[in-house]
Amino acid sequence: MLTLPPLLFALQGSESYALRVAQRLGCPLARHEERDYEDGEHKCRPLDPVNGREVVVFHALYGDGGQSANDKLCRLLFFCGALKDAGARHIQVVTPYLCYGRKDRRSQPQDPTITRYVANFFEVSGVDRLITLEVHNPAAFDNAFRLPAWNLPCAQLFAEHFAKVVGDADVVAVSPDSGGIKRAEQFRQALEQQLGRPVGSALMEKHRAHTTLTGSLLVGDVAGKTAIVFDDLISTGDTLKHAGHACQKAGAGRLFAAATHGLFTAGGQLFDSPIFEHIAITDTVPPFRLPPDAVTRQLRVLDSTALVATFLAENGAFDHA
Structure with a gap:
């Protein structure tokens, strides 16, 4: 029996990313329809037949000028439900950026753990597998999802980039807070392998009270070295600046920063008085x-x-590719 390849759908706002993945896999994007109604409600349906087919749906869940993260999440869930109702055999969701990843624990009495609620939403909408990149807290992510959910780290991607940038200098991978130690260590190991020489590590003390950051202790030697502050995402950029200024004060020779997801919610504020050669x-x-x-x-x-x-190609979805 001939096995048909999966159908790839990309919801509004994620077409460019999905098209580039589809081109690498040697297949087109499937057709669908999205309609907005006067009262703000929305409908989305596949136009290509999905009965008995494996389906991959792309949608990055960041808010932009047209849709909030909540809008995008709701549309994605409804579309997955429509696919399941239309007979799709297996639904994979690829969300390069997964919203609510930072709300993974209770920080105040009666606080919500929204990461877990989002996981439940995907499950009841008929999603069989979820793939995302560089989640904020891998342990919380693993615990939240009962369906197969894969977090793809980007340390190797950044290591390949910075190996071409740092030259022969001594290099230090800097975690901007204690929560990112394991992530920064993955990057340090990957960069060390790329460079073929030792790469150091450092940790910045950070305490947050609402919007105020405190902490001045930098653990690790960056003096005269190339320091790379490595994080999962940039929102306002305050965390990066906090660590960057500490590295400057400690005598770092060159200073770079890296993060998988660039939200830049404060606009270009991070670049007004640049402290990094590039981000x-x-x-x-x-x-x-x-x-x-x-x-x-x-x-x-x-x-x-x-x-x-x-x-996708190595995990059963595109054995034909």
């Missing part, structure tokens, strides 16, 4: 909040679609 991000979230000159001069956007395409 590297991936294409999971387009830098639409930044002025074009900041993107051109101080940002490096790395293509993560090969990582996703390789995962």
Whole structure:
């Protein structure tokens, strides 16, 4: 019996990313329809037959000028439900950026754990597997999802980039807070392998009270070395600046930063008085909040679609590719 390849759908706003993955896999995007109604409600349905087929749906769940993260999440869940009702055999969701990843624990009495609620939403909408990149807290992510859920780290991607940048200098991978130690260590090991020489590590003390950051202790030697502050995402950029200023004060020779998801919710504020030679991000979230000159001069956007395409091809979805 001939097994048909999966159908790939991309919801509004995620077409460019999904198309690049599809091109790497050698297949087109499937057809669907999205309709908005006057009262703000929405309908989305597949136009290609999905009965008995494996389906992959792409949608990055970041808020932008057209839709909030809540809008995108709701539309994705409804579309997955429609696919299941139409007879789809197996539904995979690829969400390069997964919303609510930072709300994974109770920080106050009666606080919600929204990461877990989002996982439940995907389950009841008929999703069989979820794939995302560089979640905020891998342990909380694993615990939240009962369906198979895969977190693809981007350490290797950044290591390949910075191996071409740092030259022969001594290099230190810096975690901007204690929660990112394991992530920064993955990057340190990957960069060490790329360079073929030792890479040091450092940790920045950080305490947050609402919007205020405190902590001045930098553990690790960065003096005269190339320091790379490595995190999962950039929101306002305050965490990166906090660690960057500490590295400057400690005598770092060169200073870079990297994060998988560039939200830049404060616009170009991080670049007004630049302390990093450049900041590297991936294409999971387009830098639409930044002025074009900041993107051109101080940002490096790395293509993560090969990582996703390789995962899909090597995990049963595209054995034909």
